[in-house]
Amino acid sequence: MEAMEQEKYGVLEKCRAVLAVWTERQKSAGVCRELDISPSLLCQWQDRAVSGMLAALEPRGQERGEGPALGQQLKRLLDRKVRYRELMSVGRSPRKVRESQPLTQV
Numbered sequence: 001m002e003a004m005e006q007e008k009y010g011v012l013e014k015c016r017a018v019l020a021v022w023t024e025r026q027k028s029a030g031v032c033r034e035l036d037i038s039p040s041l042l043c044q045w046q047d048r049a050v051s052g053m054l055a056a057l058e059p060r061g062q063e064r065g066e067g068p069a070l071g072q073q074l075k076r077l078l079d080r081k082v083r084y085r086e087l088m089s090v091g092r093s094p095r096k097v098r099e100s101q102p103l104t105q106v
Contacts, residue, residue, distance in 0.1 A: 009035065009037075013035070014045045014049075015049070017031050017035060017037075017042060017045060018042075018045050018046050018049045021042070021046070021073065022046075022071060022073065022074045023071065024071050024073075028042055046077060047077075047081075050077050050078060050081045051081060053078075054078070054081055054082065054085065
């Protein structure tokens with residue numbers, strides 16, 4: 001069923017849904033209800049968005065500095081993804097978190 005839901009929405013709709021939650025304009029439950037999607041599908045979209053941002057914005061040979069203030073949920077999502085990538089880069093596998101596992105909602 002989720003495969004059909006995922007094909008139902010294009011990139012723009014997915015971006016709008018994720019950004020509505022991240023900017024705290026809407027709660028996750030409201031977005032899910034409005035789009036008639038499951039919370040786990042929204043989590044998958046958020047996880048893919050975070051992964052894409054990290055890959056695109058990863059510093060090249062520079063130290064990471066403090067960026068602008070982020071919403072609590074987005075900050076937790078980013079922190080979790082950064083921890084995962086750091087563990088994988090040193091050859092350690094996190095115990096409970098897998099890359100394909102959707103991030104939990106707050």
